[in-house]
Amino acid sequence: MxxxxxxxxxxxxxxxxxxxxxxxxxxxxxxxxxxxxxxxxxxxxxxxxxxxxxxxxxxxxxxxxxxxxxxxxxxxxxxxxxxxxxxxxxxxxxxxxxxxxxxxxxxxxxxxxxxxxxxxxxxxxxxxxxxxxxxxxxxxxxxxxxxxxxxxxxxxxxxxxxxxxxxxxxxxxxLSRDLVERMEREFSLVYTNNTRSASSVLSEPPLDQGDKIARLRAIRDQAAEAEKLIRSGDLKSLGALLHETWNVKRGLSPLVSNDYLDSLYSRLIDLGANGGKLLGAGGGGFFLVHGPPDLRSRLVDDLPPENRVIPLKIxxxxxxxxxxx
Known part of the structure; x- marks a missing residue:
C-alpha cells in the first residue's frame, strides 16, 4: 500500500x-x-x-x-x-x-x-x-x-x-523557529459554515474589467508588502494588511462576499482581530484572522459551534x- x-x-x-x-x-x-x-x-x-x-x-x-x-x-x-x-x-x-x-x-x-x-x-x-x-x-x-x-x-x-x-x-x-511559533499563536482560521465552488466565483464576469485589473495589481503589490512584513516579523502590520486586502478583494465580484460573511467578519473584528480576509476565491470557506495570542480563546468562547476555529499550524x-x- x-x-x-x-x-x-x-x-x-x-x-x-x-x-x-x-x-x-x-x-x-x-x-x-x-x-x-x-x-x-x-x-x-x-x-x-x-x-x-x-x-x-x-x-x-x-x-x-x-x-x-x-x-x-x-x-x-x-x-x-x-x-x-x-x-x-x-x-x-x-x-x-x-x-x-x-x-x-x-x-x-x-x-x-x-x-x-x-x-x-x-x-x-x-x-x-x-x-x-x-x-x-x-x-x-x-x-x-x-x-x-x-x-x-x-x-x-x-x-x-x-x-x-x-x-x-x-x-x-x-522562517525562524521564533517566527513560526508567533505566527502559529497569532493567526487562526474561522470556518464560515458555507462552502462554494471556486470555479463558479472565478468564472463570473466582472462588472468592470478595468477596475478588476486595477484591483488585482493592488493585490499583487500587497503580496510584495506582505513578504517584507513576514521577513521583518511585523505580524501586527501583516494582519492590518490582510484587512486592506479583503477590502480590495470584495470589489472583484459580487460573489466574493455577502451580508452573512460581512457580518461575520465584523464580529471577528469586534472580538479583537486586527485584520483578516476570506481565503480562496470567496463566497465561503475560512476566514484567516490575526490578533493577540488570547484572540483564539475569545473566538472559541463567543462564536457559535458551526464557526469552528482552527489554529494555523505550518x-x-x-x-x-x-x-x-
Whole structure:
C-alpha cells in the first residue's frame, strides 16, 4: 500500500493574480505569498486482486475502465501516470475537500499523482507534481482557476510564488523557529459554515474589467508588502494588511462576499482581530484572522459551534509519501 500526505494552503496576499488571464497578460505577472498548513489530504493506493478500479471518497465508484470514472481529478491522474486497471484509491481529508478556500481540490490532485507515481516506481519532484496537477485541472479539465494551490501543496512551507508567461517560480521564505511559533499563536482560521465552488466565483464576469485589473495589481503589490512584513516579523502590520486586502478583494465580484460573511467578519473584528480576509476565491470557506495570542480563546468562547476555529499550524514538507517510508 502507498499512502501520500499533501497539505492544503493559506494564501496571505496575491490571490487572483495567479490566474493565467492576469499572470500571462499583465506586465509584471502575478505573485502570491502562501504557506502550507498542517491540514492534509491523505491518499491511499493499493493493488486489487481483480482488474477493476475502485475509488472511495465522498462516494464509492467501481469501474472496469478509467474512462468510466466520475471523479475527474482521479480519472485524469490515472491517465497521466498510465495506470489503467487493478487498483484501489481512497482519499481522506482533514477538512472538506471542496469549497473551503484552502486549495483542497488541488491538494487532492497533487496527492493522487504522488501516490500513483510511487505505485509505478517513480519518485518525482515537487515541480513535476505541481506542473502535472496544473495540466490536469487547467489544461485538460478547463477549470478557471489559478496555479498557486498546486505549487503550495507540492512544495510545502512558506513561499513567494511568481507567475508569468514563462512559467512559475517558487522562492522559499525562511522562517525562524521564533517566527513560526508567533505566527502559529497569532493567526487562526474561522470556518464560515458555507462552502462554494471556486470555479463558479472565478468564472463570473466582472462588472468592470478595468477596475478588476486595477484591483488585482493592488493585490499583487500587497503580496510584495506582505513578504517584507513576514521577513521583518511585523505580524501586527501583516494582519492590518490582510484587512486592506479583503477590502480590495470584495470589489472583484459580487460573489466574493455577502451580508452573512460581512457580518461575520465584523464580529471577528469586534472580538479583537486586527485584520483578516476570506481565503480562496470567496463566497465561503475560512476566514484567516490575526490578533493577540488570547484572540483564539475569545473566538472559541463567543462564536457559535458551526464557526469552528482552527489554529494555523505550518507544514514544512509539502506532498510526501508517508508509507512505505
Amino acid at each position: 502507498i499512502i501520500s500526505r499533501t497539505p492544503v494552503r493559506v494564501s496571505f496576499c496575491g490571490g487572483g493574480t495567479d490566474l493565467d488571464s492576469f499572470a500571462k497578460k499583465v506586465e509584471g505577472g502575478g505573485m502570491v505569498i502562501s504557506v502550507a498548513i498542517a491540514k492534509y489530504i491523505h491518499v491511499t493506493v493499493n493493488d486489487r486482486f481483480d482488474s477493476k478500479i475502485r475509488l472511495s471518497y465522498s462516494k464509492l465508484e467501481t469501474t472496469n475502465t478509467v474512462e468510466e470514472i466520475e471523479h475527474d481529478l482521479v480519472r485524469e491522474a490515472l491517465k497521466a501516470t498510465g495506470v489503467s486497471n487493478g487498483i484501489e484509491i481512497t482519499t481522506i481529508a482533514d477538512i472538506p475537500s471542496r469549497g473551503t478556500g484552502l486549495g483542497s481540490s488541488s491538494a487532492v490532485t497533487v496527492g493522487v499523482l504522488n501516490a500513483l507515481y510511487k505505485h509505478i516506481g517513480r519518485d518525482v519532484s515537487p515541480e513535476h507534481l505541481a506542473k502535472g496537477a496544473c495540466e490536469i485541472e487547467i489544461d485538460k479539465l478547463g477549470e478557471p482557476i489559478g496555479r498557486q494551490d498546486q505549487y503550495a501543496a507540492a512544495f510545502g512551507g512558506m513561499n513567494r510564488i511568481s507567475f508569468n508567461p514563462d512559467g512559475v517560480e517558487v522562492s522559499p521564505i525562511a 507544514d514544512h514538507d509539502g506532498s510526501r509519501i508517508i508509507h512505505p517510508k
